[in-house]
Amino acid sequence: MIKRIATCTALAVSLSHSTLVGAAATGSAENAFNPAFSLILSGTYASLLQDPALRPTGFAMNPNPGHEQGFTLGESEMGISANIDPQFRGVATLALDPAGGVSVENAFVQTTALGDGFNLKFGRFFSGLGYLNEVHAHAWDFVDQPLVYAALWENQLGEDGVQFKWLAPTETFVELGAEVGKGRGFPGSDRAKNGSGAGVVFAHIGGDIGIEQSWRAGASLHRTRAVDRESADVPDLSGNPVTNLFSGDSHTAGLDFVWKYAPDGNIRERYLKVQGEYFRRKESGNLTYDTAGANISDTFSVTQNGFYLQSVYQFVPRWRIGARYDRLDPGVAQVGAGNAGNVISDYAFTPTRTTLMLDYSPSEFSRLRVQLANDQSRQGLADTQFFVQYIMSLGAHGAHGY
């Protein structure tokens, strides 16, 4: 597979070589700083009524990126990017953890010379599925990700692998993409074996309606396999917290759309953005119940889904308000006979959350935000969450995607 891509790349590079004159630009800002360097500083103050470690009801076997209470320094995000040579461009985003340590958020190489609408990216990158998945935290419209992203993708699906995209030569934007990767993050599990652990295919279409409106819609499919994926503190039928292991296939399908409107197309003055995404995941395999105690394995399958719908309105320059509605459905699990008396199959609860946001951006490089959420994602534990956040960017400021 990799070999094939490499051959494709080599071929395409050599084909396109004749038309390419070095990508070393004359006078673009990025090359004035070689490489371009940027740093995002952010921090939040959060006031929560409930313990943020509690997961949405029915999603005890899913990740919970959650929140932190009180004053918290966010991850400082350091970005470095430059053209490597006329064929390649490199991008690295390092997250400096406030508790110490550095993690590699993104570190990828992308081709610049393939041409004919082809783009190849390899290394560690945010998957191209959905709409929000590729958006970095400093560009989010709310303090946190929608519940469906938090529960199904642990905020964002990062992948170590290869992404291949092709843009059709049409007036309407039509983009097809495929990824293969290690599948190291949830819903997959890190593994030490040959071959790929996860695959994604996605398609995006988009365009303008006059000069005032633009839109993009997409569909994505993700497939991976989990091996001994551990979940701690999962409530069982008797109400005890146990540790479970899951091994099996995970298939996720998603739909996303975004629509933007600005009078005269001038986003400096006013604009409205409406977006929504829906994901549905079916997992089937084997569940080992209570590894520390009973340790019983039997079949298990469940289909979870969730969506969010949000809108952000810039009503005067620099000021925006936003509203978001989140909803999750834990589904009804098919539990094998061996665990029928242990594992909860039907939670009969639908987690929801409603969020309001107001932000002010003194310049393109700074943003201050307050956010209020009514969180009904945990049964019987309604939460009112209040956040204050700052996001500042210094250094080279790269262009943002749509």
Added chain:
Amino acid sequence: MNLKSKSSPQRHRDTEKSEKQSKAFRAFFQESQGWLPLYLRVSVVKIFCLSLSLLLLTIPAHAALNVFACEPEWAALTQELAGDKATLYTATGALQDPHRIEARPSLIARARRANLVVCTGAELEVAWLPVVLRESGNNTVLPGSDGYFEAAQFVTMLEVPTRLDRGEGDVHALGNPHIQTDPRNFLPVAEALGKRLAQLDPGHAAHYRQRLAAFKQQWRAAIAKWEAQAAPLKGVAVVLQHKGLPYLSHWLGLNEVVALEPKPGMEPSAAHLAQVLNTLQKQPARMVLRAAYQNERPSEWIAQRAHIAAVVLPYTVGGSDKAKDLYGLFDDTIARLLAGLQ
């Protein structure tokens, strides 16, 4: 027309090319069966076939150069120099703030098919063009290649900052990028752009040469006319909403007293406007100038209190009803400035 006769071989070439791509693409998916379940493969093939048929439907049936102009003034200039030999797409409108454009899917799709991208450069498009060009997967229009043209490289830049600090607001390291407000700048740009068109489309080199010569002659005459009309504007004191007119001021000898934006790109605050009003009492100005895309409130506020005229300039082609082309742009700009004197 001879355009028609050119159409079929080009179309044939394009079709052949896309068929080749489709084969490679299909092979890519079919030989990687291991990781994709059957239903995924089927949908991929379906999506692909659908997009392929879309593709074949929309391939243009003529051989003209596809030109992606970042701003309306460069679309207008290309139109003057290429005539019917170019198919033009203008990425931004006159009522959009050129600093604040998003890398919309439509722009990426248009850049994909472009043979030539004509932009101002000097960082004006830094917030969106790099993403558009990268995502377009079109290696013939990347910065540095023949298909990428930056107008700012051919003119003398004004307001090149001596101190690069974001504390100074939205400053551009290479100088003020709003070069289109001085008609004299269009001469060197046209010269370079004409040559570039001939280079990309050598079959019509004579056509471009001829149009360039005609444009230069006509444009020089027009500049002389505008300069004569604008004589009363020399030394006139003006207030600017955004520091985006140094080339116009330089050309006509306008005297820029003060700007409404405290720093370039920052919204005029009430406190700063009061300060501007103060300055104007000591150093009176005749009018306050803003571009068509800018909010009218700060200008109107100052105009009322300082009892001066608020003048809206088209700023680029399409910025007013009369600014239909490059000639209309400057006819209307001069007319509006003269009206502001009264």
